[in-house]
Amino acid sequence: MSIDRVILAFDKGLRTLALPASSMRPHPDEDLPHADLSESERQNVIGLMRVNHAGEVCAQALYQGQALTSRDARVRKALERAADEEIEHLAWTERRLSELGGRKSLLNPFWYLGSLSFGLCAGIVGDKWNLAFLAETERQVESHLAGHLERLPVADGRSRAIVEQMRIDEAQHAEMAIEHGAAILPVGVRRVMRATAKIMTALTYRL
Numbered sequence: 001m002s003i004d005r006v007i008l009a010f011d012k013g014l015r016t017l018a019l020p021a022s023s024m025r026p027h028p029d030e031d032l033p034h035a036d037l038s039e040s041e042r043q044n045v046i047g048l049m050r051v052n053h054a055g056e057v058c059a060q061a062l063y064q065g066q067a068l069t070s071r072d073a074r075v076r077k078a079l080e081r082a083a084d085e086e087i088e089h090l091a092w093t094e095r096r097l098s099e100l101g102g103r104k105s106l107l108n109p110f111w112y113l114g115s116l117s118f119g120l121c122a123g124i125v126g127d128k129w130n131l132a133f134l135a136e137t138e139r140q141v142e143s144h145l146a147g148h149l150e151r152l153p154v155a156d157g158r159s160r161a162i163v164e165q166m167r168i169d170e171a172q173h174a175e176m177a178i179e180h181g182a183a184i185l186p187v188g189v190r191r192v193m194r195a196t197a198k199i200m201t202a203l204t205y206r207l
Helices: 003-018 039-069 073-099 108-124 127-151 157-179 187-206
Strands: none
Touching: 039 073, 039 108, 039 127, 039 157, 039 187, 073 127, 073 157, 108 127, 127 157, 127 187
């Protein structure tokens, strides 16, 4: 692990937490009208989009940690490409939160540090397990986003378009990990990951 890569990762971390994200692709909701939401619907959408934004903060940290400790340059490049797409997700959810009058999670710094630690550890144990952790994470995120599509108001086309494109991208990231040689995580590890995600989601929805 070179000092240059560590410095670059530190810089990315600061940007993720402190600066507005930008998207190279058009926002999925770009040309869609704003829905007339009730106050309860608006608050629900804010909570869901705050969870999605925090998830992308975690994804950035996870990818950065994994790329830092990955031994295979090919795997590292794939992780870095996926991280770039996750930055776009940050930009989409951040702007939608602002439009709704919501705020980002107060817990983002904690989620970032925790995910970075997981990513570093996953990379240290070897690339096939590094990728296995990534593939399972993305599968769980894809399922989580599908659940959000069921909970979002039908009329809120802007939020739904963002979440649907994120779901598609996360599925592709999981396939990328499998194509690069991901192992299969033990059932117990997958259950712990799901339980942890539920706790994080419940806290972030409110905070």
